[in-house]
Amino acid sequence: xxxxxxxxxxxxxxxxxxxxxxxxxxxxxxxxxxxxxxxxxxxxxxxxxxxxxxxxxxxxxxxxxxxxxxxxxxxxxxxxxxxxxxxxxxxxxxxxxxxxxxxxxxxxxxxxxxxxxxxxxxxxxxxxxxxxxxxxxxxxxxxxxxxxxxxxxxxxxxxxxxxxxxxxxxxxxxxxxxxxxxxxxxxxxxxxxxxxxxxxxxxxxxxxxxxxxxxxxxxxxxxxxxxxxxxxxxxxxxxxxxxxxxxxx
Numbered sequence: 189x190x191x192x193x194x195x196x197x198x199x200x201x202x203x204x205x206x207x208x209x210x211x212x213x214x215x216x217x218x219x220x221x222x223x224x225x226x227x228x229x230x231x232x233x234x235x236x237x238x239x240x241x242x243x244x245x246x247x248x249x250x251x252x253x254x255x256x257x258x259x260x261x262x263x264x265x266x267x268x269x270x271x272x273x274x275x276x277x278x279x280x281x282x283x284x285x286x287x288x289x290x291x292x293x294x295x296x297x298x299x300x301x302x303x304x305x306x307x308x309x310x311x312x313x314x315x316x317x318x319x320x321x322x323x324x325x326x327x328x329x330x331x332x333x334x335x336x337x338x339x340x341x342x343x344x345x346x347x348x349x350x351x352x353x354x355x356x357x358x359x360x361x362x363x364x365x366x367x368x369x370x371x372x373x374x375x376x377x378x379x380x381x382x383x384x385x386x387x388x389x390x391x392x393x394x395x396x397x398x399x400x401x402x403x404x405x406x407x408x409x410x411x412x413x414x415x416x417x418x419x420x421x422x423x424x425x426x427x428x429x430x431x432x433x434x435x436x437x
Contacts, residue, residue, distance in 0.1 A: 191254050191264045191285060193278050195271045195297015196220070200382035201228035203298045211295060216262035219253060224269040224408065226383065233265075247277075251284040258290045271299040274323055275352050301350045304378035304410040307388055310417055312348050315425040318416040320347035326354045326361065343368035348414030355379070355409040358400045365413055366393050374417035379409035390417075 192211045197203040204212075212218065212232035220230060222241035230239060238257075242250050250266075257264045268276040272294050285292050301323065305312050312321050322342055327333050342349060343365045354361055355377060365373075371394035379387040389399045393413065400409075426432055 189258045189261050189263055189291065191258070191266055191290060191292040193266045193268060193272050193276075193282070193292060193294045195276075195295060195299075196225050196229050196267045196269050197298040198270055198300045198303035198382045199226055199229075199380060200303075201226065201231070203303065203382055204229060204232075205295065205297065207295050208297060211265050212267075214263065215265040217253070217257040217264040218267060219250060219264065220267040221269060225267050229267070238262075247280060247284075251281060251288070254281075254285065254290065255288055258288075268297070269300070271297045274299060275325065298382075300352065300381055300410050301412070303381035304350075304376075304412060307378050307381055307386065308376055308390070308412070308417065310419075312350075312412070312414070312416055314416045314419040314422055316422050317419040318348045318414050320345070321350060322347045323350050323352070325352045326357055339364035340368070348412065348416050351411040351413075354411055355400060356406055358397045358411070361411060361413075362393050362397045369393055369413060373413060374415060375411070375413045376417055377405060377409050377411050379405045379407070381410065 194208045194211055209232050213234060215233060215237055217238045217240065218230065218233050219240045219242050222243045233239065240253050254264055268278060272278050273296065282292060313319050322345065324337065324342055326339060339361065346368065351361060371392060373393045375391055375393050375396040377389040377396060377400055387403055387405055389396065389403060391399055
C-alpha cells in the first residue's frame with residue numbers, strides 16, 4: 189500500500205499529469221480538499237472509490253484516514269491543489285506517515301502561478317528585466333512568516349513576486365510593496381486560473397487593490413508583481429543567439 193501525494197494542478201481537469209490521471213484511476217481511496225479540487229478531477233477516480241473531503245478535517249483526522257486505508261491494504265491518492273512542492277502542507281502529513289511506517293511518494297502538478305502566467309501570456313523570467321521569481325505569502329491568519337521573509341524584505345530585492353493566499357489582504361500587499369516597486373509597477377491578479385470562472389485583473393500597484401475589491405475576488409487567487417509583466421524592447425536571450433557556441437561538450 190502507498191500514499192500518493194498528487195498535484196491536482198490549478199483546476200482544469202486536463203491540466204493534471206498523465207501519471208496523476210493514472211494514479212487516480214487506480215486508487216481505492218482519494219483524499220481531497222473539496223473547496224479547491226473540482227469534480228471534473230475527481231471523475232478520474234474509479235467507481236466505488238472512497239472519496240474523503242478533507243476541507244473540514246484536522247491533520248490528525250486526515251492521517252488517521254490514511255492509516256485506516258493502509259491497514260486495509262488500500263492505495264491512497266492525497267490530492268493537493270496546484271503542485272505539492274509549495275503551500276500544500278504535505279511536509280507535516282509526510283512526517284506523520286514516516287512515524288507510522290507508511291510508504292508514500294509525490295507526483296508533481298502544474299502550479300497555480302504557472303497557470304496564472306500562462307493566462308497572462310507572460311514569461312516570469314525575461315532577459316535583462318527580471319531573472320528571479322519569489323514565491324511567497326503573507327501571515328494573515330495563517331502560520332507566522334519566518335524572520336526576514338516579510339514583504340518589505342522581499343520587496344527590497346526588486347525580484348518578481350508571486351503571492352499565494354494573500355488576495356484578501358491586497359491593500360496591505362500594495363502598502364508593503366509600493367515603497368520598493370513604485371505605484372507604477374505592473375501587477376496582476378488571477379483567480380481560479382485555468383477554470384471556467386477564471387478572473388483576470390491587470391494593472392499597477394497603484395490601482396490593483398481597487399480592481400480586486402471591485403471584482404469581489406476573495407480567494408483562490410495569485411498576485412504577481414514585477415516589471416516582467418509589461419516587459420517590451422528587451423534583448424533576446426543568449427540561449428538562441430547566433431554568437432553562442434553550439435558545439436557538443
